[in-house]
Amino acid sequence: MKTNSIKKVLIALDYDPTSQKVAEAGYALAKAMGAEVALLHVMVNPAMYASAYANMGVWQTDTVNTVETIKILEKDTKHFLNKAKKHLGDNSIQIELREGDAATMILETAVEIKADCIVMGSHSQKWLENILMGSVTEEVVRKSIVPMFIIPTKKRD
Amino acid sequence: MKRILIALDFHPSATKIIEAGLLMAKKMEAKVTLLYVKIKLVNYSLTYKKVGSIKLDSMADLEFAAHSFLEKSKHKMNDNMIETIVKEGDFAEFVINTAKDMCVDMIIIGSHNAKWVEEMVMGRITNESLQQISIPLLIIPTRKNDKKNTLISLELK
Numbered sequence: 191m192k193t194n195s196i197k198k199v200l201i202a203l204d205y206d207p208t209s210q211k212v213a214e215a216g217y218a219l220a221k222a223m224g225a226e227v228a229l230l231h232v233m234v235n236p237a238m239y240a241s242a243y244a245n246m247g248v249w250q251t252d253t254v255n256t257v258e259t260i261k262i263l264e265k266d267t268k269h270f271l272n273k274a275k276k277h278l279g280d281n282s283i284q285i286e287l288r289e290g291d292a293a294t295m296i297l298e299t300a301v302e303i304k305a306d307c308i309v310m311g312s313h314s315q316k317w318l319e320n321i322l323m324g325s326v327t328e329e330v331v332r333k334s335i336v337p338m339f340i341i342p343t344k345k346r347d
Numbered sequence: 348m349k350r351i352l353i354a355l356d357f358h359p360s361a362t363k364i365i366e367a368g369l370l371m372a373k374k375m376e377a378k379v380t381l382l383y384v385k386i387k388l389v390n391y392s393l394t395y396k397k398v399g400s401i402k403l404d405s406m407a408d409l410e411f412a413a414h415s416f417l418e419k420s421k422h423k424m425n426d427n428m429i430e431t432i433v434k435e436g437d438f439a440e441f442v443i444n445t446a447k448d449m450c451v452d453m454i455i456i457g458s459h460n461a462k463w464v465e466e467m468v469m470g471r472i473t474n475e476s477l478q479q480i481s482i483p484l485l486i487i488p489t490r491k492n493d494k495k496n497t498l499i500s501l502e503l504k
Binding site: 215334336340 | 367370371374375458481482483484485486487488
């Protein structure tokens with residue numbers, strides 16, 4: 191049974207300040223279970239970000255610009271994940287970067303890297319998004335076939 | 348992790364949740380409490396009225412069934428250190444209150460309770476005391492086709 195052994199833990203992080211708490215709690219759990227750790231960040235629709243950024247400065251949103259902005263985003267995200275990795279002080283931590291719908295990509299990545307447990311924060315501060323579209327955590331809990339470790343993250347954290 | 352609360356209700360997957368939870372607790376060397384929350388007998392009798400002939404005579408029967416189910420699980424897991432509690436009433440309320448009273452470090456529940464979890468964790472529950480939970484949750488996926496392990500089938504043939 192899948193729940194019977196946890197060998198690999200997938201920790202999904204967003205840009206929320208509570209991510210640190212989630213990463214730490216997830217890492218502690220993984221260590222207690224003697225499991226490997228993978229950190230994941232999903233870039234939600236980078237093209238959308240990119241065009242948004244392009245609009246801030248230059249009026250033209252040509253393709254070259256967009257592609258470049260996506261590259262910068264990717265670089266930043268990698269930097270963010272590496273920083274988290276460094277913070278946890280473990281070189282064996284795997285870094286995963288995906289783009290697309292957050293819940294879908296978290297579930298897909300879990301299958302792909304054969305994670306036995308998904309760690310997430312209970313909610314991010316994007317409260318408006320949560321109200322309008324339903325929270326990512328909610329969706330993952332509903333659809334996940336592996337155990338989920340939910341770290342309560344409150345606004346004041 | 349020092350204390351783990353495994354919260355169960357009348358769901359076929361109870362055994363699966365116990366197994367997953369105990370395995371985890373063992374690795375973490377944590378003390379385990381099994382909490383079984385019965386629904387109020389009024390609810391049962393209302394349901395059974397529709398079904399027809401299933402006879403659940405008294406509170407005592409249910410209480411007994413719940414206790415012996417927990418004892419059996421304990422025995423099966425070969426662990427006498429496990430503490431068991433049976434309570435009657437609202438699942439969310441008892442789980443959270445027990446968790447708070449016992450200062451547990453983690454609550455393990457099945458994903459069929461996820462609706463409650465969603466509401467609680469995502470802050471949609473209006474009850475203040477339920478909102479303020481800050482204990483990590485481990486959610487074990489429970490599917491409808493899980494092996495049948497109901498209290499009824501085990502104890503009240």
